[in-house]
Amino acid sequence: MKSNIFDYLNSESEFFNFLTDVEVLNKNTRTNYISWLRFLSQYHKIDNTIDEDVIKNIINVESIIKNERNYYSKDKDISNFKSALNKYLKFVKEDFYTKNSIDVDTEIKEINNSDIFTITEKQNLTLSRIGQGKFRNQLIEYWSGCSITKLDKLNLLVASHIKPWKKSDNFERLDVYNGLLLLPNYDKLFDKGYINFDNKGKIKISSFLEDKDLKILNISPEVKLVNIESKHIEYLEYHREHCFIG
Structure with a gap:
């Protein structure tokens, strides 16, 4: 099992950034993925231990109980759930959450190692970060x-x-x-x-x-x-x- 567990809700903002920067999805599609995972996270454990088997189990459960509710009750909804879970799996596999959290140090090092800025410019940009x-x-x-x-x-x-x-x-x-x-x-x-x-x-x-x-x-x-x-x-x-x- 992975260490430093984070769940979907704690990583939602970073996942949204992933859909924006890496997947380059439009705003409506990004919002739909957030809606679907928000719904699923109420009833299923969704965190960075997610894998293909976890997704399969969630989809199996949702396929059975979808007829018991008045919303998200169509086969298309189950397909959308699966798509959203697979996007989150990709987000986890690419370690986007961790990479996002260490970007500050990386960016500051890049500034300080650059030859195109004066010392004052490096200082201003670093402090601005x-x-x-x-x-x-x-x-x-x-x-x-x-x-x-x-x-x-x-x-x-x-x-x-x-x-x-x-x-x-x-x-x-x-x-x-x-x-x-x-x-x-x-x-x-x-x-x-x-x-x-x-x-x-x-x-x-x-x-x-x-x-x-x-x-x-x-x-x-x-x-x-x-x-x-x-x-x-x-x-x-x-x-x-x-x-x-x-």
């Missing part, structure tokens, strides 16, 4: 506090890229309009793709966040960014298309 340095200072100057709540306790706020750092060019990595200054709960939800903001700054909440989750996290559908400019929109649209689990 972890939400510090020039990038964070620019966000503090721009937002003055949390981009949503206006809380000005800066030591509690996280400097977060809107378009992910690894998907940005070097200008975008330091662009103040590609950043939000957020309380940790908002930052984590945004980073994992469970919230986004529309072109007027109003929050968009993933349908995969339950009401009880929103209550615990104190997330209201009425909140919005305290300010938004046209230069933010391109970044928010990127996040909405490629990162937001709608």
Whole structure:
């Protein structure tokens, strides 16, 4: 059995990224896979010990009980379940979850080993990767506090890229309009793709966040960014298309 077990729900955001970056599936297809695996994970153990036999057993069970419910009751639904499970198996086999978690160190080493940047540029880019340095200072100057709540306790706020750092060019990595200054709960939800903001700054909440989750996290559908400019929109649209689990 594999060590460092992670289950589907804990790896959902990374799996969504896998469907985006590796499988290059469109938004609707990605969302469908998430829906199917969300449903199956309620009744079956789905984690990184998954293999062909596990998938076969799940599909056998679902094929038997599908007629007992009013939804996901067709042969096509069972086929969709199998397709989603096979995608997750591929995600596990390619070790995408682990690779994603160690990318920061790799990216920083690549910057420091590069011959095309000055020492100052290397420092700025490296600190930007972890939400510090020039990038964070620019966000503090721009937002003055949390981009949503206006809380000005800066030591509690996280400097977060809107378009992910690894998907940005070097200008975008330091662009103040590609950043939000957020309380940790908002930052984590945004980073994992469970919230986004529309072109007027109003929050968009993933349908995969339950009401009880929103209550615990104190997330209201009425909140919005305290300010938004046209230069933010391109970044928010990127996040909405490629990162937001709608």
